[in-house]
Amino acid sequence: MNTEPYKQQLQAEEKRLLKGIGRGEASARGLSDAPSTGDWSDASVADEEKDQQFGEAQTDSTTLNLVRAALKRIQDGTFGKCLVDGGPIEEKRLHAVPWTPYCLKHEQQLEQKNPRRMPTL
Numbered sequence: 753m754n755t756e757p758y759k760q761q762l763q764a765e766e767k768r769l770l771k772g773i774g775r776g777e778a779s780a781r782g783l784s785d786a787p788s789t790g791d792w793s794d795a796s797v798a799d800e801e802k803d804q805q806f807g808e809a810q811t812d813s814t815t816l817n818l819v820r821a822a823l824k825r826i827q828d829g830t831f832g833k834c835l836v837d838g839g840p841i842e843e844k845r846l847h848a849v850p851w852t853p854y855c856l857k858h859e860q861q862l863e864q865k866n867p868r869r870m871p872t873l
Contacts, residue, residue, distance in 0.1 A: 755826045758850045762823050765851070769816040773809050815851070822851040834858055 825831040832841050834855040841855045854862065 753832050755831050758831065758846065759823065759826050761850050762819050762826070766816065766819050766823070769812045769819065773812045773816065818851040818853070821853065825853075 822831060825833075832843075832846060833839065834841055835853045836855075836858040839855055841852060845852060845856055852859065
């Protein structure tokens, strides 16, 4: 498998994520450092925005770790192989999510065992 296009895509994604994380954290810190001149509802809105920005930075950080792991798999020669059984990851899947460590079958099994939890109000 020619991994060069994936490597370039992953490196571009790594750069994008690093920029996004930096901007998000700086923006959230700016909200934290802002003087509280408004009423409690203004503070509540600012807290919501800050929590959202930190949440987005955390999601980006998780994705960044996956991207870097995929780059390491390219270097090790194991890119495109499922971490569960070493079988091939579908090429269509790699094009969509090049940092995925699992084939579709094993990803679905993992999601069934550990469903993603959506925040509730």
